[in-house]
Amino acid sequence: MNVRSLRSRMMLWAFMLLLPILLLFLLSNRIAIRSLRDQVQANVQRVITPFAREIDVKLENIRRYIASKRLDLSALKARRANEMDALKAIRDIGDGFAADLTVYAQIDAIFLYFQDEMWFVQNYNRSYASQRKAAQAMEAYLRVREPSAPLFQTGFQSLEAEGTYYLFLAIDLPEGGVLGCWFNADTLLAPVRDSKLDGLSQAMLVDRTGRWMNAAFDTRSARRLNEALAGYLSVTEQLTSGAFTLTALLDERVVYAPLRQLNDGLLLSLACALVLFIVYIGFVRQSIIKPLNRLAHFIRGIKTGDFQPIPIRGKDAVEILDVYQAINKMIMEVETLKIRVYEEKLAQHSTRMQMFQLQLRPHFFLNALNAILGFARANEYASLQRMTLSLAAHCRYILYNNWFVSVEEELEYTQNFIDMQSLQHDTRYKYSADADADTLERELPILSIQIFVENALKHSRGSATDLTIRVTVRLLQREGEKRLYVCVDDSGAGFSETMLRRLNGAKFEPDAGEDQGVGVENIRNRLALLYTEQALITFSNNSCGGARVEMTLPLERKGTLAA
Amino acid sequence: MIKTAVMVILALLLPSSASGRAEYRDEPIYASLAVPIFFETEIPRDIALVNNAVDEITKREIGAKVQLIPLLHPYSAQDPLSSAELEMLKIQGITFDVYPSVLPGVEPLALDELMDVYGRETLAIVGDFRLSYYRAEGKLYRIPAVNDDVASVGVAMRRDVAERYGVDVSAIHTLEDLDALFARIQPNEPDLYMISPFATRYGILSRYKSLLTLPSSFMSVSEDDPTLLVNIYEMDAYREAVRMIRRWHEAGYLPKTMSVQNIRATQLVKSGELFAYFCSYKPGIDSAASKSCGYEMVTASMIEPTITRQSLEAAWWSVSAECANPGKAAQLLNLMYTNEELVNLLVNGVENVHYVALDDGTIDYPPGMDAEEGGYGNTLGSLLPNQALSRVWRGDDPNLWDTMRARNASAPVSETLYFSFSAEPVLDEFNRVNHVVSEYAYGLETGQLDPEIYLPQMLAKMAQAGCEQVLAEAQRQFSAFFDRGNEG
Secondary structure: OOOOOHHHHHHHHHHHHHHHHHHHHHHHHHHHHHHHHHHHHHHHHHHHHHHHHHHHHHHHHHHHHHHHOOOOOHHHHOOOOOHHHHHHHHHHHHHHHHHHHHHOOOOOEEEEEEOOEEEEEEOOOOOHHHHHHHHHHHHHHHHHOOOOOOHHHHOOEEEEEOOEEEEEEEEEOOOOOEEEEEEEHHHHHHHHHOOOOOOEEEEEEEOOOOOEOOOOOOOOOHHHHHHHHOOEEEEEEEOOOOOOEEEEEEEHHHHOHHHHHHHHHHHHHHHHHHHHHHHHHHHHHHHHHHHHHHHHHHHHHHHOOOOOOOOOOOOOOHHHHHHHHHHHHHHHHHHHHHHHHHHHHHHHHHHHHHHHHHHHOHHHHHHHHHHHHHHHHOOOHHHHHHHHHHHHHHHHHHHHOOOEEEHHHHHHHHHHHHHHHHHHHOOOOEEEEEEOHHHOOOEEEOOOOHHHHHHHHHHHOOOOOOOEEEEEEEEEEEOOEEEEEEEEEEOOOOOOHHHHHHHHOOOOOOOOOOHHHHHHHHHHHHHHHHHOOOOEEEEEEOOOOOEEEEEEEEOOOOOOOOO | OOOOOOOOOOEEEOOOOOHHHHHHOOOOOOEEEEEEEEEOOOOOOOHHHHHHHHHHHHHHHHOEEEEEEEEEOOOOOOOOOOHHHHHHHHHHOOOOOOOOOOOOOOOEOOOHHHHHHHOHHHHHHHOHHHHHHHOEOOEOOOEEOEOOOEEOOEEEEEHHHHHHOOOOHHHOOOHHHHHHHHHHHHHHOOOOEEEEOOEOOOOOOHHHHHHHEOOOOOEEEOOOOOOOEEEHHHOHHHHHHHHHHHHHHHOOOOOOOHHHOOOEHHHHHHOOOEEEEEEOOOOOHHHHHHHHHOOOEEEEEOOOOEEOHHHHOOOEEOOEOOOOOHHHHHHHHHHHHHOHHHHHHHHHOOEOOOEEEOOOOOEEOOOOOOOOOOOOOOOOHHHOOEHHHOOOEOOOOOOHHHHHHHHHHHOOEOOOOOOOOOOHHHHHHHHHHHHHHHHHHHHHHOOOOOHHHHHHHHHHHHHHHOHHHHHHHHHHHHHHHHHHOOOO
16 A cells, blocks of 8 residues: 555555554553552451461460460370370370360361370361371471471461471470470461451462472472463461461452453454544545546546546435536546547548639649630630630649638639630520628638639539629628628529528438539638638529529638648 | 160250240240251251251141250260250250250259150150169159160171172171181271271270170179179280281271361261271161262171160150150150151251152152252261151152161160169279270270280289279179079
8 A cells, every 4th residue: 555645645544643643542541540459458468467466366376375285194104004194194195185175176286296296186177098197297397307306386386287388386295205286277267257358369388498388389380380370369367476488369350350441441442443443444444535546547548538427326325426427527627628629630631622622623624724725726826815814824823822812813703714614515504693792802612702603614514595703792780890792693593492402401411423512611611611611601592583692791801821 | 885876855945035026926936846856977068957857847847846956976075066055955955964064953853744744655655664774763854865775886898899899798707707808908008997996086995895885884783694794804805806806907998187076987988988887786787877978888797786775775855854844845755756747857858959759759869969968868867766767768668667667676675774873982993993994995996005914904903903902892782683593
């Protein structure tokens, strides 16, 4: 697409207009998201904090319990020597633990690790299989731990047993051995989970080593952890009583639901704007660019000479239609003009041919020569002389004159022509010319009187009576301007009605071999060329019954060949 | 042995008042009843779902709302019964045997007239034999659960382990058989304990003793003379048994450290550490044990089945004397004996949620679910009034309940069934002797005490406590019982 085209520019402008609006829109939305996110985070934090304090209280209670619990392990120590007392001691310890568990409902189990043996009592309604796994994990931890590491001072620690996370607290007993308890991290978090916090998906603890105490979150791989955390808003609260962080993961889709609606609205409005923009572009294209392109196309066509008119379609805009119509009219006019010029050229050509024909008229010329020869043979020197002189005058007149001659010259030539015809045919023609003195200098097309005189002679040939021909030339006042009026009357048979209709018709075309017609057509064409529509020829029959030809010519020449 | 008696509480709590709920006047008002329901190890997740379904039935059938009160069995003081539930049970509860600490001083209601009106079907189902046994001084206070009346001892074993070592389960009948079996298996399965009593705070011989001894006593009928009572702990068979158990203990056959708390053997199997345990032997025990253990189990019969006082007293139900609406309570009781839908709900849960029916009439877990994941399941259905109405699980004998009834009808009745020892004349001695037994027997029967040292010590202490006087008094009563002709 041409970047300088109207379409590209319109698109560019629309784009440049839309882009800042879009950017502003996005920017404001981003700011809204950020502030809403902060607000949501603060809200969740406000909800989470009391839970963290509640957990702190529970952990503190458990810490106090473990710190204050006293066990008499002397019987157990001496169990090889006294099985009975050892057994009784174990049962008592167990009963004691069981009684304590009724008070500390969140504790899963209390344990005693003594002389490499693990004894534990689980709380009500716990699955033994899971508690045994926890006990085994606990035992494994105690077996390998640094004996010097202070257990109780370290505080609560995390313990994993087959995907379940526990918190435990243990204390080294003065008699040797370890007393402690563990509990599922989830039970501690139950109040958080039950809080019906909107969008809460996970609540868990993160221990001091940064381990997420939830099997779904693999902390060994930062990449996997990040993957698992994607789509969650994470809110944390440090616990004071253990080195744990309470972490709540909220489903961003739920938390940011209002924001999403905002976003949806934004996207919707952007989409609408885009659709409208496209529609607008389409509209502009349809009603402006396309018509303009069509126009450009036609104008380019005109440049290469293709004068096809632009098809007019009703749905185009009025302004466009006006332009099209104007251009079409122009095209048509140019086309007509072209045709006319061409036709006129053709006409000019043929008229010239006819002129030459008329002017040269070899037949006429030969006839004249034959007459001269006849006069010579018959020794009619006077006739010979006159004929020769007339022929010379004829030739001079035809050869040395161009398109226009004065009335006087044309009348003289006509007289000469009559003389020649009289000599040739030995006939007397009564010819008279009556021209006003102020007309003699006026110009008219050459042979324009002679042709009608010749036609009169041709038609009278063979008739019994002598032909009278009368030429009248006057200046007339017509429609505010002076015109030259020429009238040729004869005393012949006149025009037939049919002939009159044809001659006075809009366009006269002579029949084949019709000499008279050729002359009339010739003079008509010439008048048209020389005077355009200004010259007028009328054919009629005069009162004596002979033919009358009237010719009215403007004094100013305006035709294409006027020069 | 402590009897597995089941207390029944049908507490009626009439809707508190009409005044506060005037706007709900159109709502049907149902009588409220509270019913305890027992579970083996954990209270099922979907208990509320089942309770709702139970409600629908009871509202429809008898116009009562039922509150199920789930408890772990056997009930211990460790169970945190909420104060509201406790109140519900205390106000109108009945307590016997294992529950005196929870519900002291609550008496049962004489049910004769009520059952005559609401429970004729129940009485027919329970049958005259058991009713006559339960009738005290002509009055019926308790109604026994329709259950296996026969006392017997079995050993449930993991089928996969048994098959791995080509064990012929049907050939195992004595402790010696077990001894040989364990000697074969244990060296190859160092991570597996061989056997345990049915719960860790019981001795291995506790089931045997419950069959052999008079209720709550140390005395048994002599093997040589059926009219003579003897101290069971003085018998040679007992000494040999505890010696063997001591060997088992030293060989590592028995779970260690378990004396600290009471864990059911099924749980030990489930956690993968135990091969076999003592159980009662009855029809359907294999699949019941399998459900409890999460492993396919197979059971060997260790003793000839006999109907004894203990087996007849396994479970019974009654209505609180203080019940506000005993009529409704009796109706509910009758429903629990007769309504198949209700019984199935309590035993198996909601159909198509907790189980699905199969084409052959048995039921199974829904696809993709098992005993572990299912939200409800009661392996203690035998404590309910009439588990014989519950549907049979896939793999069980389809005629399980008919088999049970046939066994009940054909088993021999213990000669001492109607003999009850009254310790009144020698109460001090009796209590002192029992105290000695409670101190030593568990340790001896779990191998934790050396019988060479502690069995003589125990017998000496029993003698000191007055064992002879108690035995003499018992013998006197027993002889009189025989003179009367075994008629209680």
